[in-house]
Every structure is written in C-alpha cells, then in structure tokens.
Amino acid sequence: MKLDSNLKNNSITQDMKTQFRNFPMVPRVIFGSGCFSQLGDILLPKRKSSEAPFIFLVDDFFENEEFVSKVPTMFNDEIIFISADEEPKTAQVDALVAQIREKYSELPSGVIGIGGGTLLDLAKAVSILLNNKGLAKEYQGWDLVGKPALYHVGVPTISGTGAEVSRTTVLLGPEKKLGINSDYTTFDQVLLDPDFTKTVPKDQWFYTGMDCFIHCVESLTGTYLNAFSQSYGEKSMELCKEVFLGDISESDSRDKLMMASWHGGMSIAYSQVGIAHAMSYGLSYQLGIKHGIGNCLVFQYLEEFYPEGVALFNQMMEKHDIQLPKGICANLTQDDFDIMIGVSLSLEPLWENALGKDWKETITPEKLQEMFQKI
Amino acid sequence: MKLDSNLKNNSITQDMKTQFRNFPMVPRVIFGSGCFSQLGDILLPKRKSSEAPFIFLVDDFFENEEFVSKVPTMFNDEIIFISADEEPKTAQVDALVAQIREKYSELPSGVIGIGGGTLLDLAKAVSILLNNKGLAKEYQGWDLVGKPALYHVGVPTISGTGAEVSRTTVLLGPEKKLGINSDYTTFDQVLLDPDFTKTVPKDQWFYTGMDCFIHCVESLTGTYLNAFSQSYGEKSMELCKEVFLGDISESDSRDKLMMASWHGGMSIAYSQVGIAHAMSYGLSYQLGIKHGIGNCLVFQYLEEFYPEGVALFNQMMEKHDIQLPKGICANLTQDDFDIMIGVSLSLEPLWENALGKDWKETITPEKLQEMFQKI
Numbered sequence: 001m002k003l004d005s006n007l008k009n010n011s012i013t014q015d016m017k018t019q020f021r022n023f024p025m026v027p028r029v030i031f032g033s034g035c036f037s038q039l040g041d042i043l044l045p046k047r048k049s050s051e052a053p054f055i056f057l058v059d060d061f062f063e064n065e066e067f068v069s070k071v072p073t074m075f076n077d078e079i080i081f082i083s084a085d086e087e088p089k090t091a092q093v094d095a096l097v098a099q100i101r102e103k104y105s106e107l108p109s110g111v112i113g114i115g116g117g118t119l120l121d122l123a124k125a126v127s128i129l130l131n132n133k134g135l136a137k138e139y140q141g142w143d144l145v146g147k148p149a150l151y152h153v154g155v156p157t158i159s160g161t162g163a164e165v166s167r168t169t170v171l172l173g174p175e176k177k178l179g180i181n182s183d184y185t186t187f188d189q190v191l192l193d194p195d196f197t198k199t200v201p202k203d204q205w206f207y208t209g210m211d212c213f214i215h216c217v218e219s220l221t222g223t224y225l226n227a228f229s230q231s232y233g234e235k236s237m238e239l240c241k242e243v244f245l246g247d248i249s250e251s252d253s254r255d256k257l258m259m260a261s262w263h264g265g266m267s268i269a270y271s272q273v274g275i276a277h278a279m280s281y282g283l284s285y286q287l288g289i290k291h292g293i294g295n296c297l298v299f300q301y302l303e304e305f306y307p308e309g310v311a312l313f314n315q316m317m318e319k320h321d322i323q324l325p326k327g328i329c330a331n332l333t334q335d336d337f338d339i340m341i342g343v344s345l346s347l348e349p350l351w352e353n354a355l356g357k358d359w360k361e362t363i364t365p366e367k368l369q370e371m372f373q374k375i
Numbered sequence: 376m377k378l379d380s381n382l383k384n385n386s387i388t389q390d391m392k393t394q395f396r397n398f399p400m401v402p403r404v405i406f407g408s409g410c411f412s413q414l415g416d417i418l419l420p421k422r423k424s425s426e427a428p429f430i431f432l433v434d435d436f437f438e439n440e441e442f443v444s445k446v447p448t449m450f451n452d453e454i455i456f457i458s459a460d461e462e463p464k465t466a467q468v469d470a471l472v473a474q475i476r477e478k479y480s481e482l483p484s485g486v487i488g489i490g491g492g493t494l495l496d497l498a499k500a501v502s503i504l505l506n507n508k509g510l511a512k513e514y515q516g517w518d519l520v521g522k523p524a525l526y527h528v529g530v531p532t533i534s535g536t537g538a539e540v541s542r543t544t545v546l547l548g549p550e551k552k553l554g555i556n557s558d559y560t561t562f563d564q565v566l567l568d569p570d571f572t573k574t575v576p577k578d579q580w581f582y583t584g585m586d587c588f589i590h591c592v593e594s595l596t597g598t599y600l601n602a603f604s605q606s607y608g609e610k611s612m613e614l615c616k617e618v619f620l621g622d623i624s625e626s627d628s629r630d631k632l633m634m635a636s637w638h639g640g641m642s643i644a645y646s647q648v649g650i651a652h653a654m655s656y657g658l659s660y661q662l663g664i665k666h667g668i669g670n671c672l673v674f675q676y677l678e679e680f681y682p683e684g685v686a687l688f689n690q691m692m693e694k695h696d697i698q699l700p701k702g703i704c705a706n707l708t709q710d711d712f713d714i715m716i717g718v719s720l721s722l723e724p725l726w727e728n729a730l731g732k733d734w735k736e737t738i739t740p741e742k743l744q745e746m747f748q749k750i
Contacts, residue, residue, distance in 0.1 A: 019407065020406075020407050020409075020412075020413045021405065022403055022404070022405040022413070022417060022564075023404050023405065023406075024402060024403055025401060025403065025404060026400060026402075027399060027400055028397055028399055029397070029398050030395055030396065030397040031395075031398075031602070031603035031644075031645065032394065032395050032601060032645075035395040037395075038395045038397070189397075226406065226407060227406070227569075227627070227630030227631055227634055228406035228567070228634060231610055231614060231631070231634040231638065232610075235606055235607075235609070235638075238609075239606060252602070256602055258602075259603060259606040263610075269404075270406065
C-alpha cells in the first residue's frame with residue numbers, strides 16, 4: 001500500500017476547517033428491539049415502481065434462511081451478501097453499481113445497508129454512484145457529489161463505529177484511502193434494532209465498542225470541542241461506562257451501546273479525534289489491521305496523554321478478559337516504521353486537537369517510533 | 376374557553392400509540408455563538424427566484440434597528456414582527472398566510488421563525504398552510520397534512536421548549552387546542568445561536584428552562600421510557616443541573632441550556648410527560664397561564680410524586696431567587712375547578728405514564744382539586 005499525501009485530508013480533518021458547520025442529521029430514525037419488522041412498511045412508500053428494486057447489501061455473517069425470510073423483499077428486490085473481512089474499496093463499489101445497472105431496466109428505488117461500518121459505508125457509496133456518473137474514486141474528497149444519492153437506509157448490526165450518522169463513507173481507492181464526504185452521503189433513514197447485536201462475537205463487540213469509547217476520550221479531551229459535540233460525547237461516554245463497567249442486563253447493554261454509537265457519531269459534528277486514531281490509521285495502512293482493534297492496540301499505551309481514559313480502558317479490558325495480541329511491531333523494518341509514522345504525522349489536526357498548536361514539540365518521528373515499538 | 380374532548384388527543388399522547396415510531400429529525404443543524412451570521416449563506420441556495428421572498432416571523436422583542444440590520448433580507452423578503460404574549464392561534468396563521476399570498480405573486484421561498492415556542496410554532500404552521508389549501512384548523516390532528524410544508528427554518532431565541540426539534544405545532548383553534556402533528560411540521564433547518572439568549576429576562580429564562588427540566592423529570596420517571604429517549608432525557612437533565620445549580624460561566628450556561636432544550640425535545644420521541652404537564656394544561660386552558668410558569672406553579676407541590684425532582688427544583692428556585700406568584704387558585708369557582716380538572720384528567724396517557732395503568736386509583740377529581748387548591 002502506497003503512502004499518499006492525500007491521506008491527511010481525512011474527513012474529520014477537513015470538516016473542522018469550518019467553524020460553523022451546517023451539520024446534516026439523519027432525517028428519520030426508528031429505534032427498538034424488534035423494529036426491523038417495520039422496514040417493509042418504511043420502504044413501501046419509497047418504491048418508485050415494481051421494476052425499480054430495493055437492493056439490500058448485507059454482511060455475509062447473516063447469510064442464512066432465517067435472516068433472508070425476515071428481509072422485506074418484493075418484486076425484483078435483491079439481497080447481495082458481502083464479506084466485511086476487508087475494508088470497502090472504490091473498485092468494489094464500481095463493480096456493484098455496474099452489476100445493478102446491468103441487471104435492472106430502472107434505477108433502484110433505494111439501497112439498504114445491513115451490517116457494520118463496512119456494509120454501511122458500501123451502501124452509502126453505492127447509493128451515491130447509482131445516481132452520479134463516473135467512478136467512485138472521482139468522488140473521494142469533499143463535496144464533489146453533484147446529485148443526491150438514491151434513497152438509502154442504514155441498519156447497523158454492531159455498535160460503535162458511528163457510521164450510521166456520519167456524512168462520509170471511507171473507501172480504499174487505487175491511489176488513496178479517503179472518504180466521499182458529502183451532505184448526500186448521510187443516510188435518509190436509520191433503523192436501530194439492538195436485537196441484531198445479539199450474535200456479535202465477543203472480541204468484535206469489545207473492539208467496536210472501544211472505537212466509540214476511544215473516540216469519546218479523544219474528542220472530549222481535545223482542544224476543538226464545543227458545547228454541541230461535548231453534550232453528545234459526554235452522553236456517549238457515560239453509556240460506554242455503563243455497558244463496559246456497569247452491572248446491567250444484556251438487553252439494556254445492547255440498547256445502550258447502540259445509543260452510545262449513535263451519540264458518539266453525532267459528537268463528531270464539531271469535534272475531532274486524537275492520538276489513538278492517528279496512530280491506528282498508520283497501523284491499518286501499513287499492516288492491514290482493522291480499525292477497532294487497531295485503536296485498542298495503540299490506546300493501551302497512551303496513559304501519558306489520556307491517563308483517565310487509559311485507566312478506564314484497562315478496567316474494561318480486565319472485566320471482559322480481553323487479551324490483545326502482542327508484538328505486532330516486533331519484526332517491522334525501518335521502512336515499515338517510516339511509512340506508519342508518515343501516515344500518522346500527516347493527520348495534523350488530530351495531533352493539534354490532542355496537544356494544541358505546538359504539538360510538534362512533543363511528537364517527533366523518534367518519539368512516535370518509540371510509541372509504535374511498544375505495540 | 377370551551378372544554379373540548381379533542382384536547383385529550385394531544386400530540387405527545389397520540390404519538391405514543393406507536394411502539395416503533397419512525398421519528399423525523401431536523402435534517403440540518405448549525406450550532407455556535409454567532410452562527411446567526413451564517414443564515415444568509417444557508418438561505419441563498421433555497422431561493423426559488425427573486426420574486427419568491429423569504430418571510431421572517433420574529434418575536435417583537437427584537438423589533439429594533441440593530442436586529443433588523445442582521446437579518447439577511449434580499450429582494451422582496453419581509454420581516455413580520457409578532458408578539459409572543461399570547462399563544463399562537465389558527466386564525467392568526469390563516470391571516471398571515473392570506474396576507475403573504477395576497478402580497479406576493481409567487482409562493483415564498485421559505486419561512487424563518489425567530490423567537491421562542493410561539494414564534495417557532497407559528498413559522499411551522501404558516502409554512503404548512505402556504506403549501507396546503509384550506510384553514511389551519513383543518514390540519515389540527517395527526518398526519519392530516521397532504522403536501523410538504525414550504526422550506527422552514529427555526530431559530531430559537533430562548534431555551535427550554537424543545538419546539539425546535541418537535542414534529543408538532545400547537546395551535547389554539549376556534550374549537551380546540553391541538554397540534555398540527557405531521558412529519559412535514561419538523562423544521563428543515565435549525566440554527567442554534569446561544570447569543571440570542573443573552574437578552575432573555577431572568578424570570579422568563581428560569582420558567583422556560585424549567586419547562587425542559589420538568590419535562591425531563593416526568594419523562595425519565597415515567598413508565599413509557601425506552602433507551603433512545605432515556606439517553607437524550609438524561610443528558611438534558613444533566614445539562615439543566617449544570618445550568619441551574621452548577622458554577623459555570625454565563626457563556627457556558629447559554630450553550631448548555633440550548634443543548635438541554637435540544638436533547639429534551641429529542642427525548643420526546645419515545646417518551647411522555649406527566650403530572651405537572653397534565654395539570655399545567657388545565658391552568659393554561661382555564662386561566663390563560665403560560666406554559667413555562669404554569670409548569671413551575673404545579674411542580675412545586677408534586678413532591679409526593681417526584682420527590683427528587685421537586686427537591687432539585689426547590690434548590691434551583693432558591694439559588695436564582697425566584698418568587699412564584701401565590702394564590703392563583705384562591706378565588707376560583709367550582710366551575711373553574713371542574714373545567715381544569717376535566718382538562719387535566721382527559722390527558723390519560725400522561726397520568727398513565729406517571730403512575731401506571733391503575734392511575735385512577737390514586738388520582739380522583741377530589742384529589743386533583745386539592746392539588747390545584749394549593750397553587
């Protein structure tokens with residue numbers, strides 16, 4: 001994977017340049033255990049014709065008869081199962097769009113993403129590209145999308161990423177990893193059914209939940225915060241504490257983690273993440289480590305910067321008996337380190353948010369390499 | 376004012392009948408001290424033509440040159456100043472709509488409400504009626520609006536009502552007081568500029584803030600709560616405590632109360648208010664007492680039902696040296712009491728939320744009269 005200077009223009013970064021950002025919220029949300037049963041009624045008035053299908057993009061974790069029987073397909077609707085083992089790619093979006101265009105005489109009525117961040121981001125991107133000419137890579141950046149996306153619905157099946165409320169869809173392209181950041185990216189409808197999270201494997205539940213927790217630590221201790229983002233971030237943090245350190249029922253835990261992710265995502269409106277995300281991005285870029293566990297691998301060693309957050313994190317790790325892999329950076333070459341360090345340092349606003357304008361006095365390439373070497 | 380059986384179909388009531396309500400959120404929000412300066416840029420792409428004006432409905436508290444100079448009027452835009460001394464009326468909406476229709480050759484580009492709950496509700500209703508035939512009273516009820524409202528923007532200048540995020544606009548009609556409850560009622564854009572609340576008179580600041588606080592107490596202790604509404608209600612409650620009991624700067628206080636109102640309004644999605652609102656509605660209906668102070672007048676005597684909430688309320692009253700009027704119900708006739716009791720008891724879901732399905736065992740007309748007589 002090639003180091004790319006565009007990387008520094010990540011979504012969170014760019015958006016912070018606007019002091020008064022006019023934030024697009026998801027205009028319609030339904031919440032509750034079992035509310036997936038309402039999806040058919042929600043989609044019905046959005047059907048353009050019997051020839052214009054709904055396309056369901058679904059994590060292949062759910063590829064079984066019981067799940068399929070619950071998806072409210074009609075007419076020529078299609079369910080496409082997709083693996084979430086790898087991050088979503090621009091070529092994957094283009095292939096899906098070409099496949100859908102070729103198969104149907106009319107544009108779809110809409111796209112429904114059912115899964116974690118990967119599936120939600122794919123649904124956002126496919127709905128944009130179905131109504132805009134060209135290739136996905138041409139829209140990576142800020143406000144490059146000219147026409148509204150097709151109607152698109154997000155159904156998160158794991159909690160923590162905040163992708164259900166964000167205005168970006170991060171894609172790995174041939175030349176850069178960058179989001180399609182657009183007001184048209186935000187879902188038209190989100191369905192929050194905590195029942196989906198019953199079957200999440202424990203490690204994945206923890207790592208994705210920590211994505212939310214770490215995001216809140218970084219946002220709330222940062223220099224960019226305002227009262228809007230603070231209120232969402234604080235609530236998200238409290239919910240994370242209840243879920244990962246409290247003594248609550250499994251049902252309450254599912255409900256609360258889903259709301260933590262929701263509020264955590266909203267808190268990004270006028271805030272910024274920090275050191276763990278900057279370093280985690282380096283790990284993901286060079287070593288292909290997924291975002292949730294990458295954040296955890298980094299964050300455990302950041303007590304110097306986030307003492308309270310790391311103390312809480314360690315309590316959470318202990319309570320849930322999570323063993324993080326060790327020696328991830330043990331056998332890397334200097335080239336590997338240089339690339340990871342370059343990627344991390346390019347995310348300047350994340351460092352500035354964390355440490356203030358003089359962050360370069362604290363964080364040198366040497367210091368950062370020492371930090372990576374602990375992992 | 377005539378007692379009307381339709382009163383019991385108040386907005387909060389009816390909406391609770393749907394377990395899985397698909398809640399419409401404000402699709403666009405901008406927050407920050409001074410962000411009113413962005414309104415012109417926000418409106419520009421929404422202008423349909425130079426002949427299609429924006430209509431600004433503004434609380435006449437702001438009727439001065441300095442304010443007018445800040446309103447981003449262009450072409451034939453119009454500012455209409457309106458008193459918020461009385462609750463908004465259907466006839467008032469109809470008169471505004473007729474006046475606007477007569478004056479302009481084209482439908483307006485949109486309507487902007489700048490003020491408290493009264494002005495926000497008027498802006499919602501006028502934007503609906505400008506794009507739907509007939510009279511406002513014909514749309515009082517649930518989902519009776521056939522066509523979308525004109526583009527409409529809410530700019531709250533006082534914090535607490537939550538009208539900036541709700542899907543209703545409560546109007547006093549010739550036969551009933553009832554909201555226009557519709558997915559089209561919700562604002563298309565909200566602008567949250569805490570600077571507006573600098574000039575709110577202290578009593579009004581307190582009473583309107585208590586609308587939010589009491590709403591949270593009732594919602595969070597109620598039987599209807601789910602995790603979605605709880606998370607918003609809890610955050611709103613925390614912010615109220617910071618604002619009214621904490622030791623924070625005036626600037627922080629304005630920011631936080633604006634967010635408290637926002638989250639408090641969101642918490643209504645799947646929750647319900649309770650006894651104070653039910654009784655306050657009776658006071659407003661029969662005695663014309665405005666909603667904020669009405670809630671306070673009732674709530675101070677509800678320690679039997681909300682012991683923790685009333686204890687906090689008393690602390691807040693003391694800290695801010697608020698003196699509530701006394702003897703409001705001292706010279707009322709039995710007819711007055713009967714009407715107030717009838718209005719209150721008709722709001723069944725509020726009582727059920729507060730006390731459970733067997734609420735009639737606790738609350739009899741005699742008991743309720745005793746409660747009113749304290750006020």
